Amino acid sequence: MHTTLTITLGLAAAAATPLTCAEPSDQQTLGVLQRDFHARGQATMDRVVQDGLQRICTLSGDQPPAEVAKALEADQMRTIVFPSGSLMGEWKRGEAIAQSGRGSMWNDQTGAAAGGSCYNCHQLSPQEQSHGTLAPSLLGFGNKRGNGPQVQQYVYGKIYNAKAYNLCSQMPRLGHAGTLTEQQIKDLVALLLDPASPVNK
Numbered sequence: 001m002h003t004t005l006t007i008t009l010g011l012a013a014a015a016a017t018p019l020t021c022a023e024p025s026d027q028q029t030l031g032v033l034q035r036d037f038h039a040r041g042q043a044t045m046d047r048v049v050q051d052g053l054q055r056i057c058t059l060s061g062d063q064p065p066a067e068v069a070k071a072l073e074a075d076q077m078r079t080i081v082f083p084s085g086s087l088m089g090e091w092k093r094g095e096a097i098a099q100s101g102r103g104s105m106w107n108d109q110t111g112a113a114a115g116g117s118c119y120n121c122h123q124l125s126p127q128e129q130s131h132g133t134l135a136p137s138l139l140g141f142g143n144k145r146g147n148g149p150q151v152q153q154y155v156y157g158k159i160y161n162a163k164a165y166n167l168c169s170q171m172p173r174l175g176h177a178g179t180l181t182e183q184q185i186k187d188l189v190a191l192l193l194d195p196a197s198p199v200n201k
């Protein structure tokens with residue numbers, strides 16, 4: 001009897017003080033990042049500092065007030081440099097860029113061509129089985145959305161600066177950040193939109 005009572009009381013005490021971890025504050029999180037991230041080569045400490053837009057997304061749980069989001073998306077839209085002429089490059093080169101996650105790391109050569117890491121998040125060509133699922137599948141994108149000038153412009157802009165269209169998007173700003181060149185983005189536009197691309201087969 002005595003033993004049973006002790007166990008019951010023990011459980012009650014445990015239930016009253018559940019094992020929870022307090023959420024770290026932003027300051028604590030930044031402190032850990034600054035402690036553990038070491039600047040090497042081109043990977044400098046500014047990588048762990050959020051810009052204003054990222055800060056607003058963090059503080060609002062990715063749900064800033066609609067009018068704030070609209071104003072900041074307009075700012076991001078103004079960063080996009082649209083080339084004149086056709087935005088369709090070569091889908092075969094686009095597939096290689098989508099596959100590659102190289103570039104901008106401390107051990108990559110500064111200025112060497114980088115990849116887009118598209119498969120980390122998206123499904124694209126059906127031949128590639130190993131793709132991320134964080135983002136919507138882009139399989140059949142051109143078939144579904146068309147491939148005229150407006151869609152080309154949208155895809156180019158989305159790759160250049162995804163946050164111009166969706167402020168707290170998890171997609172990196174690949175043109176704005178200088179990760180991909182104009183020609184590389186055009187090649188990715190072709191990967192998504194060219195009827196001959198495996199994405200649309």
Ligand code: HEC
Nearest residue numbers: 116117118120121134135136158162166169170171172188
């Ligand atoms: C870190 C993950 C991530 C990476 C890497 C990424 N994306 Fe995205 N992408 C997303 C997410 C999440 C969305 C959906 C939300 C949004 O629209 O912002 C998206 C949306 C898109 C859209 C809009 C889809 C639509 O239905 O209108 C396109 C186009 C796109 N991505 C293309 C690409 C291409 C091409 C690459 C490689 C250069 C790429 N993405 C890399 C996460 C990613």
